[in-house]
Amino acid sequence: MTTLEDRPNTALLVVDVQQGVVEGNHERDAVVANVGTLVDRARQEQVPVVWVQHEGRGTEEGSDGWQIVPELAPDAAEARVRKRYGDAFEDTDLEGVLADRSVGRLVVVGAQTGACIRSTLHGALARGYDATLVTDAHTTEDLTEWGAPPPDQVIAHTNLYWSFTSAPGRTTETVETAEVDFGPLS
Numbered sequence: 001m002t003t004l005e006d007r008p009n010t011a012l013l014v015v016d017v018q019q020g021v022v023e024g025n026h027e028r029d030a031v032v033a034n035v036g037t038l039v040d041r042a043r044q045e046q047v048p049v050v051w052v053q054h055e056g057r058g059t060e061e062g063s064d065g066w067q068i069v070p071e072l073a074p075d076a077a078e079a080r081v082r083k084r085y086g087d088a089f090e091d092t093d094l095e096g097v098l099a100d101r102s103v104g105r106l107v108v109v110g111a112q113t114g115a116c117i118r119s120t121l122h123g124a125l126a127r128g129y130d131a132t133l134v135t136d137a138h139t140t141e142d143l144t145e146w147g148a149p150p151p152d153q154v155i156a157h158t159n160l161y162w163s164f165t166s167a168p169g170r171t172t173e174t175v176e177t178a179e180v181d182f183g184p185l186s
Contacts, residue, residue, distance in 0.1 A: 003128035003169040007104030011048040015110030020065020025139040026151035034137040034177040047182045052088045086119030105130040113140035130171045135159045
């Protein structure tokens with residue numbers, strides 16, 4: 001039950017599924033396939049799909065690394081949000097895009113689990129959104145060289161703690177691709 005008034009709709013938020021972001025990531029092909037499944041379902045159910053693209057080193061706007069992976073094809077009518085920070089709401093027009101579509105609930109997929117996915121989930125919750133993390137539709141790179149846990153553990157930990165995250169008047173959940181329901185949370 002989102003705290004945002006008159007925002008009954010759900011949107012699929014596809015975060016940073018870009019060539020320069022997911023290349024070499026943990027279970028990349030399976031995750032991209034799951035994202036594609038959800039994009040197709042959202043379109044069939046007339047649920048807004050919002051594409052977020054990170055701009056930075058290796059993902060400069062217009063570069064090969066900035067492009068959405070070739071397996072996925074954003075529709076020209078679907079919103080695109082450019083970001084420079086982990087949280088897709090920070091210094092972007094995402095809030096306006098969602099408000100225009102009366103969205104109060106997000107189904108979140110994409111990359112990188114330990115950075116942009118976590119930041120965006122928390123950013124959504126702090127701003128009053130209900131937020132669903134699709135457990136088998138997000139991925140991350142291997143940062144063990146710098147002391148991080150292996151990617152599968154980062155993903156498992158994020159899935160675990162999001163399943164226990166809560167805030168007054170908002171709902172969070174974790175589900176697998178096959179279990180996603182784009183209707184409102186109760």
